[in-house]
Amino acid sequence: GSVFIGGAVVQFLRDNLKFFKESKISEKYASSVKKEDDVVFIPAFAGLGAPYWDMNARGAILGLTRDTTAEQITRAALKSIALQSYELVEAMENDTGSKLKVLKVDGGATGNSWLMQYQSDILGKRVVRPSNVDTTVLGAAFLAGLERGFFPSVVDLKKKLKTSKEFSPQMKQPQREKEIQIWKDSVHRIRTNQ
Numbered sequence: 608g609s610v611f612i613g614g615a616v617v618q619f620l621r622d623n624l625k626f627f628k629e630s631k632i633s634e635k636y637a638s639s640v641k642k643e644d645d646v647v648f649i650p651a652f653a654g655l656g657a658p659y660w661d662m663n664a665r666g667a668i669l670g671l672t673r674d675t676t677a678e679q680i681t682r683a684a685l686k687s688i689a690l691q692s693y694e695l696v697e698a699m700e701n702d703t704g705s706k707l708k709v710l711k712v713d714g715g716a717t718g719n720s721w722l723m724q725y726q727s728d729i730l731g732k733r734v735v736r737p738s739n740v741d742t743t744v745l746g747a748a749f750l751a752g753l754e755r756g757f758f759p760s761v762v763d764l765k766k767k768l769k770t771s772k773e774f775s776p777q778m779k780q781p782q783r784e785k786e787i788q789i790w791k792d793s794v795h796r797i798r799t800n801q
Contacts, residue, residue: 608657612650614716636681645670647793648683663799713742728778
C-alpha cells in the first residue's frame with residue numbers, strides 16, 4: 608500500500624501555513640500540547656492512498672474551535688502520519704494473517720521522537736529507529752556492494768545496521784482504540800467513493 612502524504616504534511620505546515628521556520632519545531636509543538644482534544648488533520652492533498660484508494664478525497668482539519676492553536680494542529684498533523692501507517696499495517700496484517708512484532712522506520716520524519724513514540728503507541732508495537740535514517744540510499748549501496756563482492760553476504764550487512772533508539776508503547780488500550788476510531792470516523796467524513 609501507499610500513503611500519499613506522510614512527512615510532507617510537516618512541510619505543508621512550515622511552508623504553506625507558516626507555523627514554524629524549521630520542521631524540527633513540530634516536535635516541540637506536539638509535545639507542548641497537554642490536554643486531549645478532537646482536532647484531526649487528514650492530509651488528503653492528493654486523495655487518499657491505501658487502504659481507501661479515493662483519489663477525489665481532499666484534506667481537512669476537523670474539530671477546530673476558536674481556542675485551537677497551531678500546536679494542536681501540528682500535533683494532529685503528526686498523528687495523521689502515524690495513523691495512516693497504522694492503517695497500512697492493519698491492512699497488511701489482515702491480508703497476510705501475520706502480526707507485525709516491530710516496526711523498523713526510516714526517513715526524515717523518524718527524527719521526530721514525539722512522532723515515533725506516538726507511532727509505537729498507536730500500533731501497540733515497538734518502533735525501531737536506525738542510526739542512519741536514510742536506509743533507502745543505504746539499501747541501494749548495500750545491494751551494489753553485494754553485487755560487486757564488496758560485502759560477502761546479507762548476514763554481514765545486518766551487522767552494519769545500528770539502532771539509534773527504540774520506542775515502546777505507553778498508551779493504554781482504551782485510549783488507543785478511541786484515537787483510532789476518531790481517525791477512521793473523520794476519514795469517513797471526507798471520502799468521496801463510499
